[in-house]
Amino acid sequence: xxxxxSARKAKGDGHLRRAEILRAAxxxxxxxxxxxxTIRKIADEVGVSSTALYMHFRDKxxxxxxxxxxxxxxxxxxxxxxxxxPIDAVARVRMMLxxxxxxxxxxxxxxxxxxxxxxxxxxxxxxxLVGDLGSQTYERFESVVTELAGEGRLRYGDARTATQMLWxxxxxxxxxxxxxxxxxxxxxxxLAAAMLDSLLHGLVTD
Amino acid sequence: xxxxxSARKAKGDGHLRRAEILRAAxxxxxxxxxxxxTIRKIADEVGVSSTALYMHFRDKxxxxxxxxxxxxxxxxxxxxxxxxxPIDAVARVRMMLxxxxxxxxxxxxxxxxxxxxxxxxxxxxxxxLVGDLGSQTYERFESVVTELAGEGRLRYGDARTATQMLWxxxxxxxxxxxxxxxxxxxxxxxLAAAMLDSLLHGLVTD
Amino acid sequence: xxxxxSARKAKGDGHLRRAEILRAAxxxxxxxxxxxxTIRKIADEVGVSSTALYMHFRDKxxxxxxxxxxxxxxxxxxxxxxxxxPIDAVARVRMMLxxxxxxxxxxxxxxxxxxxxxxxxxxxxxxxLVGDLGSQTYERFESVVTELAGEGRLRYGDARTATQMLWxxxxxxxxxxxxxxxxxxxxxxxLAAAMLDSLLHGLVTD
Amino acid sequence: xxxxxSARKAKGDGHLRRAEILRAAxxxxxxxxxxxxTIRKIADEVGVSSTALYMHFRDKxxxxxxxxxxxxxxxxxxxxxxxxxPIDAVARVRMMLxxxxxxxxxxxxxxxxxxxxxxxxxxxxxxxLVGDLGSQTYERFESVVTELAGEGRLRYGDARTATQMLWxxxxxxxxxxxxxxxxxxxxxxxLAAAMLDSLLHGLVTD
DNA sequence: TATGAATGAGTCTTCATTCAT
DNA sequence: CATGAATGAAGACTCATTCAT
Numbered sequence: 001x002x003x004x005x006s007a008r009k010a011k012g013d014g015h016l017r018r019a020e021i022l023r024a025a026x027x028x029x030x031x032x033x034x035x036x037x038t039i040r041k042i043a044d045e046v047g048v049s050s051t052a053l054y055m056h057f058r059d060k061x062x063x064x065x066x067x068x069x070x071x072x073x074x075x076x077x078x079x080x081x082x083x084x085x086p087i088d089a090v091a092r093v094r095m096m097l098x099x100x101x102x103x104x105x106x107x108x109x110x111x112x113x114x115x116x117x118x119x120x121x122x123x124x125x126x127x128x129l130v131g132d133l134g135s136q137t138y139e140r141f142e143s144v145v146t147e148l149a150g151e152g153r154l155r156y157g158d159a160r161t162a163t164q165m166l167w168x169x170x171x172x173x174x175x176x177x178x179x180x181x182x183x184x185x186x187x188x189x190x191l192a193a194a195m196l197d198s199l200l201h202g203l204v205t206d
Numbered sequence: 207x208x209x210x211x212s213a214r215k216a217k218g219d220g221h222l223r224r225a226e227i228l229r230a231a232x233x234x235x236x237x238x239x240x241x242x243x244t245i246r247k248i249a250d251e252v253g254v255s256s257t258a259l260y261m262h263f264r265d266k267x268x269x270x271x272x273x274x275x276x277x278x279x280x281x282x283x284x285x286x287x288x289x290x291x292p293i294d295a296v297a298r299v300r301m302m303l304x305x306x307x308x309x310x311x312x313x314x315x316x317x318x319x320x321x322x323x324x325x326x327x328x329x330x331x332x333x334x335l336v337g338d339l340g341s342q343t344y345e346r347f348e349s350v351v352t353e354l355a356g357e358g359r360l361r362y363g364d365a366r367t368a369t370q371m372l373w374x375x376x377x378x379x380x381x382x383x384x385x386x387x388x389x390x391x392x393x394x395x396x397l398a399a400a401m402l403d404s405l406l407h408g409l410v411t412d
Numbered sequence: 413x414x415x416x417x418s419a420r421k422a423k424g425d426g427h428l429r430r431a432e433i434l435r436a437a438x439x440x441x442x443x444x445x446x447x448x449x450t451i452r453k454i455a456d457e458v459g460v461s462s463t464a465l466y467m468h469f470r471d472k473x474x475x476x477x478x479x480x481x482x483x484x485x486x487x488x489x490x491x492x493x494x495x496x497x498p499i500d501a502v503a504r505v506r507m508m509l510x511x512x513x514x515x516x517x518x519x520x521x522x523x524x525x526x527x528x529x530x531x532x533x534x535x536x537x538x539x540x541l542v543g544d545l546g547s548q549t550y551e552r553f554e555s556v557v558t559e560l561a562g563e564g565r566l567r568y569g570d571a572r573t574a575t576q577m578l579w580x581x582x583x584x585x586x587x588x589x590x591x592x593x594x595x596x597x598x599x600x601x602x603l604a605a606a607m608l609d610s611l612l613h614g615l616v617t618d
Numbered sequence: 619x620x621x622x623x624s625a626r627k628a629k630g631d632g633h634l635r636r637a638e639i640l641r642a643a644x645x646x647x648x649x650x651x652x653x654x655x656t657i658r659k660i661a662d663e664v665g666v667s668s669t670a671l672y673m674h675f676r677d678k679x680x681x682x683x684x685x686x687x688x689x690x691x692x693x694x695x696x697x698x699x700x701x702x703x704p705i706d707a708v709a710r711v712r713m714m715l716x717x718x719x720x721x722x723x724x725x726x727x728x729x730x731x732x733x734x735x736x737x738x739x740x741x742x743x744x745x746x747l748v749g750d751l752g753s754q755t756y757e758r759f760e761s762v763v764t765e766l767a768g769e770g771r772l773r774y775g776d777a778r779t780a781t782q783m784l785w786x787x788x789x790x791x792x793x794x795x796x797x798x799x800x801x802x803x804x805x806x807x808x809l810a811a812a813m814l815d816s817l818l819h820g821l822v823t824d
Numbered sequence: 825t826a827t828g829a830a831t832g833a834g835t836c837t838t839c840a841t842t843c844a845t
Numbered sequence: 846c847a848t849g850a851a852t853g854a855a856g857a858c859t860c861a862t863t864c865a866t
Contacts, residue, residue: 034239035240038838039840048847056846116385155407156400156404157400160392162400164397167378167382168378172373172374172376173374173375178324179321191367197362198371198404201409202403202409203404246856256858260858261828460826460827463863568812568816569811577816579790580793581791583790587734587790588789589786606783609773610817614817614818615820668836668837670852672836674850678837
């Protein structure tokens with residue numbers, strides 16, 4: 001770590017700069033939303049010219065894309081780790097859902113970017129390229145529910161329906177909390193517990 | 207009704223024009239979001255100059271406001287009607303949630319506008335002014351759940367927690383379906399049934 | 413004078429309406445300046461649609477023109493009356509200048525419109541058409557100063573120079589008071605007196 | 619210095635560009651007034667896009683501000699230099715007024731901007747920020763007149779009144795010449811001489 | 825005479841992006 | 846790798862004016 005001589009940031013190797021930009025961008029996306037996060041704001045935050053961002057990223061969307069992929073990578077890691085644990089399938093389902101909600105609540109900006117933005121057919125947006133990681137994450141979760149179904153413990157419907165329904169419910173908790181921060185919500189922990197208790201008690205037989 | 211001779215549109219008495227604008231605006235707001243829905247796009251869609259919009263609405267936000275209020279008014283009417291029905295509280299809860307999801311799925315544009323856009327502290331936005339109608343709608347629902355709690359039939363938590371959790375779960379179903387239309391979802395009916403069955407079976411005692 | 417039945421103004425004969433518009437326009441010109449006085453503001457003030465103004469005036473400039481002419485007509489009347497008075501020429505000069513300043517200070521909006529706006533060669537603006545009345549007003553004044561010069565009482569220069577110089581000095585008093593209303597000026601009366609005393613004492617021999 | 623190959627302007631190091639913009643802006647402000655001087659006109663005059671102006675100035679008002687300050691700085695320098703000269707107070711008064719009028723006549727653009735535009739209470743405009751330089755300039759002049767009054771040589775009124783009256787008269791000369799360039803004025807030198815002679819002869823005792 | 829609806833040109837300003845250095 | 850200067854397109858909104866009724 002050499003001391004930078006100028007007021008500007010040390011122009012170290014590009015990797016640091018890239019990460020720095022991503023960090024700043026994510027923060028601003030959180031604060032100002034998708035449209036509010038302009039290339040200039042990001043550049044100012046990092047302390048470089050706006051042109052400089054184009055050294056590291058093709059365009060604004062690519063920055064978004066990378067942020068989304070970062071988020072999804074974490075989710076995938078979570079699910080992968082949980083699916084390895086030698087515990088009851090219900091427990092694994094519960095853990096995955098809990099981890100999902102925890103991540104969303106703790107990374108609201110990334111979450112909104114990935115899960116609350118519409119993905120149209122054009123698939124140009126930043127969310128689309130998450131697809132691969134997203135699919136794997138979803139599959140990890142689906143396979144546990146399928147395991148559960150294989151044990152004949154689903155009270156209603158099939159594995160696919162159960163998988164999607166559980167995801168949806170948990171998504172609703174995170175999404176509504178994020179988009180309506182001023183509403184007088186009960187504590188997140190309480191809500192999450194109530195939701196998982198109800199859903200799993202209602203859905204799964206012992 | 208004579209045919210207009212000039213290039214100008216001559217489309218009746220202005221009430222029609224207003225409604226036409228609202229319709230176009232809603233579609234665009236849904237498609238392109240709050241910031242992406244520009245006055246120009248709306249005007250183009252309607253086929254008039256952008257200036258013309260200012261004859262009918264004070265500014266962009268007023269257009270949004272009216273759309274949101276329209277949506278909320280319907281939801282409120284739904285809940286009001288259901289709460290009058292002389293049937294079991296659980297049945298009313300179920301009906302309200304089902305009506306909520308139905309509305310959302312059938313009016314994705316309006317739903318997204320009201321429930322998927324972030325409402326920040328500034329509260330200047332169009333969504334905020336829905337508050338009054340929104341509060342009443344929420345209260346109608348909460349009072350049924352409270353009735354249920356009063357009968358001692360909640361397996362977990364209190365009425366407030368249950369109210370919010372149920373809302374959140376159903377919101378998740380609608381929201382995810384809307385924002386990810388290309389995902390291979392099970393049928394909406396199936397998912398809604400599974401969700402309500404599980405939630406209510408898990409949450410409520412007979 | 414019939415009572416108007418509607419909330420709108422009685423749609424009496426056009427002369428009243430014209431005058432009404434001019435009055436409203438002048439007030440707004442005073443308040444908001446030349447560019448700030450929009451056709452809509454005037455129409456709103458009068459209580460008619462903006463289109464209605466075009467019934468009475470060709471365009472915005474014509475309204476301005478008429479206001480200016482009204483102002484100049486008063487000035488001309490002043491000077492005409494004073495020049496008829498059988499008193500010393502110096503007294504008449506003094507009275508004209510005093511009347512000029514009084515008018516300007518009491519009708520700042522009109523004054524600015526006529527005397528503080530640049531009149532370019534194009535002569536399209538509203539100020540230009542005042543020319544006729546303006547010329548006469550100027551001539552009335554010049555002839556008194558010429559009379560004075562004829563009596564050999566001008567200490568410096570010729571009649572033309574004296575005429576212009578006196579006008580300019582008095583214009584400066586009015587103009588600066590109007591454009592800098594917040595400056596801590598001495599009272600207008602005091603300043604006017606000091607100016608006329610000095611100028612005439614310095615310029616004219618007994 | 620190679621010739622630029624592209625259509626873009628490549629005009630040195632930006633300082634030049636700034637000055638170029640100021641020059642163009644001043645001319646246009648003078649011609650078309652405060653509201654009439656639009657960003658686009660200025661940009662067109664300079665030969666760049668309107669966006670380019672925002673690289674050099676925060677907004678339209680900042681351009682105005684700089685122009686005004688430039689003008690006032692010169693006036694202040696004039697008065698400061700004159701007040702240092704070891705000559706009779708009357709001579710210094712006369713020199714200051716003469717310099718004032720000369721500046722105004724030679725820089726009509728700047729003069730009108732600073733002295734002929736209304737400064738309302740809001741005080742947001744560009745002219746207001748001249749205040750500091752303006753005040754100092756005024757004070758330099760006032761102190762000479764006060765010196766004169768201290769010597770008991772004012773025939774009428776007090777120092778404040780005399781100061782303001784003198785300023786006003788000279789302002790009138792400049793202002794009217796500027797706003798009515800087509801009028802058949804006597805030569806500026808002649809008028810200025812007549813005015814100073816009369817005023818000072820009338821106001822000051824030997 | 826009057827109007828509501830409409831328009832095209834214009835206002836300032838901001839955006840993502842590019843070019844030459 | 847980085848920059849300052851520049852751009853065209855677009856943002857919301859206002860203006861004077863006109864058209865059909």
